[in-house]
Amino acid sequence: MTAPILVLDLDGTLADTAADLIGTLNVILAREGHEPLPVESARELVGAGAKAMLDRGFKASAAALTPERVQRLFEEFLDIYEERIADETTLYPGVIEALDRFQGAGWKLAVCTNKIERPSVKLLKALGVAERFAAICGQDTFTVDGAAVCKPDARALLMTIERAGGHARDAIMVGDSVTDIRTAQNARVPVVAVDFGYTDIPVRDLGPDRVISHFDALWDAAQSLRAR
Secondary structure, three states: OOOOEEEEOOEOOOEEOHHHHHHHHHHHHHHOOOOOOOHHHHHHHOOOOHHHHHHHHHHHOOOOOOHHHHHHHHHHHHHHHHHOOOOOOEEOOOHHHHHHHHHHOOOEEEEEOOOOHHHHHHHHHHOOOHHHOOEEEOOOOEEEOOEEEOOOOHHHHHHHHHHOOOOHHHEEEEEOOHHHHHHHHHHOOOEEEEOOOOOOOOHHHHOOOEEEOOHHHHHHHHHHHHOO
16 A cells, blocks of 8 residues: 655745746846836746746736747746745745654655756755655656656646655645646646645635645645545
8 A cells, every 4th residue: 555645836835936936037037128027916927837937927028929039038047046046935834844744644745846857856955845755846857759748737747646656546736726726637636725826816716625725724634635
């Protein structure tokens, strides 16, 4: 019998990364002759990966990007972001205590994010929690027939679970956005949504199995899903 496994999204779920991500976006915007975006009003740009954030950020600045331009700026973005990976980023309240509780009860932990794997690992190391996760998988971790596999493709979650040594029947996903919820639903894995992350649609409207407002509530939410 395999151990139960908790798979968590990163940006907007485990950690509040908006300030560093938007700060990096603002460096790129300034280089291209655009005004910076305020962090609070730009938070909804975060959560679908850096390429999507670049595209959204330039659209918010009334500028359009070609796919080729997005790719070039994306490479610049990664270099800048990794230099400031955790300048202002923090884990959300209750994360450490929640991870302690699940690990103490024998659960495996994993991360499935649409962030690139290298900065994901670097960030979690900077925050002091990387070693807790049996797998840290990003948008470039898995490929099938030469194409990257990332959320909301169910395979991104299922392959993360497999890499961590778990099984989908014993898994619960935790995320903050439509991407996370759809990924879990596509994989037929129960999903707990946090309502404090990065989404322009209230997570309650997206059909997750449970919604929590603090990591203190995650254990009970997970136990209720396991009991179904």
